[in-house]
Amino acid sequence: MITVICYELPLNERIRILLRLEDLFDKIDFFSAKKTSFEHHAALVALFEILDITSRSDLKSDLLQELDKQRALLDGLRKNPEVSEEALSRILLDIGTTFRGLLEIPGRIGGHLRDDEWLMSIKQRMSIPGGACEFDLPTYHYWLHMDPEARQTDLRSWIMPLSPIRDGINIVLNLLRNSGKSFHHTAVQGVFQQAGAEHQAHLLQLQIDNELPCVPEISANKYALNIRFISMQPDHKASIYEEDIPFKLTFCSL
Structure with a gap:
């Protein structure tokens, strides 16, 4: 059996951003599910990269526009005998739920992270090579020595408000790849x-x-x-x- 490897090339900046964010969310999933302080540090690094990317783009409005466009296109397929009514209803429900979730995000994406002075102090130090050492950030060093379950609880609380963004990205990229x-x-x-x-x-x-x-x-x-x-x-x-x-x-x- 032949095993293949797939290479993807985005042909515009909007898709390039979505693919980068998809990759970062996947890394957060992987590292935050682990137990060691090194892996939870990697999860936080990926979270800060997401924050940087989303601060430089109109991602929320772009996703809302694209989801609204796809909802209209898919709704026009309801009477198409070649389209599964059940599958169509499921994707339209997902689009509707994600659309409402995006609308409920207050202000800028990641505002809950930017309002956390402790997290922002860590993010600032991480921009310096090797800047997150224990002598630079003793409170972060303490956090990395907490129980893994406590760190995972914190990570979930920081990641959860971004769920509508991730859901929107997944829907758009799934529709794109399936086309x-x-x-x-x-x-x-x-x-x-x-x-x-x-x-x-x-x-x-x-x-x-x-x-x-x-x-x-x-x-x-x-x-x-x-x-x-x-x-x-x-x-x-x-x-x-x-x-x-x-x-x-x-x-x-x-």
């Missing part, structure tokens, strides 16, 4: 080019055999798509993987 149109191609001697704008997309997915010792370098615009497969050498020097490579390319669009 994909896939094509099978071969990169001749490690290179593939496609001209024209017949496949407009917000996200590209490229799948190749996990056993192939190469990774794709993808550049795309409305005029052309260029893919080079770079050989993964032991010395990490970049060079074209000069063999024919079959791959699956998926164009996803909202």
